[in-house]
Amino acid sequence: MSDFALIMALPNESKGLFEAEGIEVHYSGIGKVNAAFKAFEIIQKTGCKTLINLGSAGSSYFDAHSLVEVSEFVQRDMDVSPLGFEVGVTPMDDEYPAGIQLESFFEYLPKGICGTGDSFETGLPKVPCNLVDMEGYAIAKVCKKLGVRFVSVKYITDGANDTAHLDWEENLLLGARKLLSLYQTVKI
Incomplete structure (x- = not known):
């Protein structure tokens, strides 16, 4: 059992630098379904107590080239508003209907709310957030349900x-x- 495991979406995000340093990286692939499956698989396989997600994100709020620790994940593409629910809220999910809060790990990094969705965002999301990705919310939800600490830096x-x-x-x-x-x- 390891205390920490590392997940990234794509080898493009690590450019082989982590592997060159002997660091094991688990790659999820793109999107929420792939990310959820891989997060579950990693936790089951390694028994890690903390899953760390490093990756890229877009933001019209934070400066390019900065590192931002995610303090909350929301779903920017969950839209059941025709049935009377707010955008970003998952109906009938009593445990995590909207945002998933994370504990701070890197105290010195700026904090942000990340909107996850299965689209490459090029505009303003429908839910309040100041950075966007395509995997984080799904990983956060798996970790919360399995009692594993989740840390994400973009x-x-x-x-x-x-x-x-x-x-x-x-x-x-x-x-x-x-x-x-x-x-x-x-x-570690």
């Missing part, structure tokens, strides 16, 4: 705007370097 690659797809790819290597440096401060 490198801001783009402004979640019409050039986001170009900026994301261009900034991944610098992001991988910053995330690796941060991860190496974790006492």
Whole structure:
């Protein structure tokens, strides 16, 4: 059993730097379903007490190239508003109907609310959040349900705007370097 396990969405986000340092990275693939399945699998396989998610995010609020620790995850694509529910609220989910709060791990990093959705966001989300990703909420929910601490830090690659797809790819290597440096401060 290990105290910590590391999950990232794609090898593009680590650029092989973590593996070069002998750090095991579990890759989930893109989207909430893939992320939930992989998080469950990692927790079952490793018995970790803390699952750390490092990756990229877009934000029109935080500066590009900054690291932001997520303090809460919301679902930016959960929309059952035609049935009278607020956007972001999962109907009949008494335990976690909307946001999932996380404890602070890196006290010195700025904190943000991350909107997770199965789309590459290039505009303003329908739910209040100041950064966006495609996996975090699902991982957070699995961790909460299984009693595993979840820590998530995002490198801001783009402004979640019409050039986001170009900026994301261009900034991944610098992001991988910053995330690796941060991860190496974790006492494992």
